[in-house]
Amino acid sequence: MKVLWIFAHPEAGSLNGSLRDEGVRALREQGHEVRESDLYAMGWKATVDRTDVAFDSGGDEDGGDGRMVVGDAQEAAYRAGTLSPDIRAEQEKLDWADTVVLHFPLWWFGPPAILKGWFDRVLVQGYAQVVTDAEGRTRRYGDGGLAGKRALVVTSVGARESSFGPRGVHGDLNGVLFPVHHGVFWYTGMEALPPFAVYGANRRFTERDFKEYADALRARLEGLESDTPLPFRREAGGDYDADLVLRADVAPGRTGIDAHYDENYGAHYDENVPSVPR
Template identity: 65%
Template sequence: MRILWIFAHPERRSLNGSLLDDGLRALSAQGHESRVSDLYRMGWKPVLDAADLGGTPEDDGRLLVGAAQERAYRADALADDIRAEQEKIAWADALVFQFPLWWHGPPAILKGWFDRVLVQGLAFGLRSPDGRALRYGDGGLAGKRAMVVTTVGARASGFGPRGVHGQVDEVLFPLLHGTFWYTGMPSVPPFVVYGADRLTATGYQRYADELRERLRDLPTAATLPYRHEAGGDYDDALVLRPAVAPGRTGLGVHRRPDGARERERAAAVSGSRGVRGFRGFRG
């Protein structure tokens, strides 16, 4: 399997940096290929602007971002750093996104990666031959899978079903569902390191071992069972039909009761195709 690992932490001598090193060694030992986009080391520009898109506004002088992205993408006129990341995506079978959870979301530099790289015409804004919009289970990144690796300062209980911080899958819903699933990528459950600021060496080793196991299972692990937009559960207004999860509301209604379809897909994809010293516990 070919894995693109997008790393968004400003300090390589951190807990996140050590997990990255352990993860890459595990992938190599398991026979996988990997590439890394270390956004801070790359000096990644996080802000989308007209210069990314050939600097050509619409006829009336306004920059219509989606249309300009698609035009530049099809003309091979996107900025060089964007095209380089898109080439990595095309190469990869799976994408791992690693970041510390800041203010219940990823650092701005990673948000900027999404804004600039996942352009209209490549990741979204596509249609089937019959004119149907390809999104939420379909889209330009369909056939790949995604995984989040993140660290938080809080205890696990605070991110539990009744925790003050919110259920972790729902905290990450904009990423897992609104970015990955929207563009066609199913996501395995996120790998979360809790209590990052007070993690001991023993605790780190436990998480490192778990990460190695999660990466070993990445090609075939069951993914989050989000409903397909085109699967019949939603009406023409993109609202769940009354017979689907009757009486329920909230983000959980967008998940099917079981992940049977994703397990079958994972099996189909699978059929087709030593630890360095720890350097610090700061998240």
């Protein structure tokens, strides 16, 4: 298996940095190939601007008045092979990989800005999203430029585990990570695996605490090829109507995030994933 480990934490000596080292080591010991993108260490530029593309004010990628239309400009540069070298290098890693591990601390209920910038700059129109099939239909939500790949979130949160439960004050972790799982992974065609979360990360971990999480991470990584992905509904699977709304006979009475999971599985997937021993 070929794994791309994308790491977004500013401190290599942090809990996350140590877990990243353990995870990469475990994968290589299991015989997998691993490539890494350590975004802070790389000095990754998080903001989209005109330096990302070979911008031509007279082309189709602008509004006809010299304004940059971001999606169109990115697609034009992607097709012309003129995206900036750092973006092309990340796309080459994605092309190589069959599995992506996205490793980040959960800050303000989402990934750090540097990782959001990686999404914005790398997963461009025409490459990962807004791609079409032979009949001109847009491929997304279960299909797309990255279809066939698997993806796993490894994250840490400062709060206790119970506060991220179905009735916890922070909301279910399922809902918190929905924008990444469904809006990034599934939208581009990647199958999202149930996440691996480290809770209480703001406290001082003992050696025993760290070993428990490191062992649990190693065990989760053994299932990268075999674990059941989150069962999101495919846009082209027949459950959605022409307005991209669930048909009335699909998941009747269910709304919000829960409705976009197959009812035979349920949205609260945490109970389907072995917890870290305590």
